[in-house]
Amino acid sequence: MTAPNNLRVIIDGRPLVPARSGIGVHTAEIAGRLSVTPPPLIASHAEITNRQGIERCRFRVDRAPNGILWQQFVLPRIADADVLWGPHGTIPVALRIPAVVTLHDFSSITMPGRHLLKTVLSFNVFISQSLDRARRVAAVSKAIADEAVRWFGVPRRLLEVVPNGVDDFFQPDDGESGNYILFVGTLEPRKGIHDLAAVWWSLPEPRPPLMLCGDPGWGMRLPDGVDVTGWVDRERLRTLYQRARIFVYPSRYEGFGIPPLEAMACGAPVIATRTGAIPEYAEGAALLVDPGDLDSLRAAIVRLLRDEPLRRDLRERGIERSKHYRWDRSAQLMTELLFEAARG
Incomplete structure (x- = not known):
């Protein structure tokens, strides 16, 4: 048979x-x-x-x-x-x-x-x-x-x-969070890297370091003053998520957008754009802004950096929401x- x-x-x-x-x-x-x-x-x-x-x-x-x-x-x-x-x-x-x-x-x-x-x-x-x-x-x-x-x-x-x-590999730990803003993804124009860099430069001093994690894509001139890790393995990526003070994903267009979900699973408070599946899995568990709206992006980043109770709340909501995917x-x-x- x-x-x-x-x-x-x-x-x-x-x-x-x-x-x-x-x-x-x-x-x-x-x-x-x-x-x-x-x-x-x-x-x-x-x-x-x-x-x-x-x-x-x-x-x-x-x-x-x-x-x-x-x-x-x-x-x-x-x-x-x-x-x-x-x-x-x-x-x-x-x-x-x-x-x-x-x-x-x-x-x-x-x-x-x-x-x-x-x-x-x-x-x-x-x-x-x-x-x-x-x-x-x-x-x-x-x-x-x-x-x-x-x-x-x-x-x-x-x-x-x-x-x-995600799977059980991406999960939070009990370590102290770092003091950096994290982006993960291919470094290319449609990911909104220039939007993020422009907003980051406008933040009041002292602003947290901005870390871009991913391989450079085409047509991308990397912004000055930011930390670029290049591609990293899963173990390093998980640690970056777990230690991030906030995770920001300002993409102009997505079909799904995996990094915000991975970040949520690892306990990072997330700011992302309403594009692709991101509203489907992140609404109510992250701060969402419209693609290309730099004023709203800046306001969300400033708010989340200053509001520790909100960061804790989004951390808990994100962890719970990620269990459904x-x-x-x-x-x-x-x-x-x-x-x-x-x-x-």
């Missing part, structure tokens, strides 16, 4: 090739928890050096000059499986097996000038046909699901919200979608 969880899954592993952030985190956290036999095969065009959390998966590398060519011409040829998961949102035009795609955001369409050309081409050229051909579509937030329906006509019956999450649950939802797609 066939085991109830027997399903051959192949995953487009391109998000796992660079240092993990955003889509790469989502891909790894879910891939390592998929309840399928045999373990999922992660295929890629280059070596995946960071296999933390995905050790049980199988791997295949077919080297290609770039990820787009590999996805369109190599992946369909090697996709000998029951179903493909495309965590980048797109699938090969010539794919012959069922597929599930995950939508994280549409920023390459709405804000093409804030992305590399290769990113725009890899998504915008193939997204419409990919959504037409995918048997099931996952979206990381209700906001992105609504956009998929509105802009591409994706039927509601094919959509499922599979949110990002767990990677185990998201992986369970994705497992169900993959089985449904394979069955047709």
Whole structure:
């Protein structure tokens, strides 16, 4: 008799090739928890050096000059499986097996000038046909699901919200908080780094140091006077969250926005913008402002720096709220979608 969880899954592993952030985190956290036999095969065009959390998966590398060519011409040829998961949102035009795609955001369409050309081409050229051909579509937030329906006509019956999450690794400790303002994410214009830097410079002295944690993205001139850590491993990242006096995430556009949720889980008081899924998971547990509203951002930062009881309250609310967003649950939802797609 066939085991109830027997399903051959192949995953487009391109998000796992660079240092993990955003889509790469989502891909790894879910891939390592998929309840399928045999373990999922992660295929890629280059070596995946960071296999933390995905050790049980199988791997295949077919080297290609770039990820787009590999996805369109190599992946369909090697996709000998029951179903493909495309965590980048797109699938090969010539794919012959069922597929599930995950939508994280549409920023390459709405804000093409804030992305590399290769990113725009890899998504915008193939997204419409990919959504037409995918048997099931996952979206990381209700906001992105609504956009998929509105802009591409994706039927509601094919959509499922599979949110990002946290696990027990991200939790508070009993240590003393530091005296710095923390941002975590790729350092690029759409993350609102310039907004944050401008507001930080306007704070009354003595102002806490501003720490930017993440790899520089494209088109970003790092502001003067701030501390930049670059990419850090999970252990260092957790400590930064736990010790932050406040965490600020001023993004102009998000599909989900994982760092504020991780910060909440670690007990950092959070200020973030109302974009993507952030209002869905943070309303009432963080201070929220509109994207690009520098006056409101500054007022929220000044208020939270001065109000210790409010920081304690947001810390407790954030910890409790984060318990409702767990990677185990998201992986369970994705497992169900993959089985449904394979069955047709």
